[in-house]
Amino acid sequence: MSRQAWVLVVIVGILAIATLVGAVVLAVRVVRTRRMLTGLGAGGKVAFYGALIYTIFPVDVLPDPIYLDDMGVLAAALIYLTRLVHQRRAAGRQLPGQPDSPPDPDRVRRRVP
Numbered sequence: 527m528s529r530q531a532w533v534l535v536v537i538v539g540i541l542a543i544a545t546l547v548g549a550v551v552l553a554v555r556v557v558r559t560r561r562m563l564t565g566l567g568a569g570g571k572v573a574f575y576g577a578l579i580y581t582i583f584p585v586d587v588l589p590d591p592i593y594l595d596d597m598g599v600l601a602a603a604l605i606y607l608t609r610l611v612h613q614r615r616a617a618g619r620q621l622p623g624q625p626d627s628p629p630d631p632d633r634v635r636r637r638v639p
Contacts, residue, residue, distance in 0.1 A: 542592070549593040552600035553581060559607045566610045577603035 527535075556577055563571055580586075580599045587595045 545593040545597065549581065549597045549600065552597055552604060553578070556600055556604050556607070559604070559611070562607075562611060565614060566607065570607055570610050573603045573606045 556574060560574060563574055577599050581596045
C-alpha cells in the first residue's frame with residue numbers, strides 16, 4: 527500500500543472512532559432521561575425505547591461502521607425528550623426523578639403559638 531492509502535485508512539479510522547464515541551455519548555444522555563419517563567407519557571416512552579432499539583438493532587439505514595444514522599436517531603430522541611421535560615416544567619408539574627423544589631417563601635407555614 528502506498529503512503530496516501532495509509533493516510534486515508536487512518537483518517538477513516540479516526541472518523542469511525544469519533545462517530546462511535548459520539549453515538550455512545552448520545553446513548554448515555556438518552557438513558558439518563560429514563561428516570562423521567564413515567565411522567566412524560568407514551569410519546570416519551572416510544573421515543574426513548576425506539577431510539578435505543580434502533581441503535582442496537584443490526585439492520586440500519588447505513589452500515590454499522592458508520593454511526594451517523596444512529597447518532598441522528600439518538601439526537602432526535604434526546605431533543606424530543608428535552609422538549610417534553612421543558613413543557614412539563616413550564617406547566618408547573620413535578621417530574622419523577624427530580625429533586626423537590628424549595629418551597630415558595632410566601633406559602634411557608636408558620637406555627638401559631
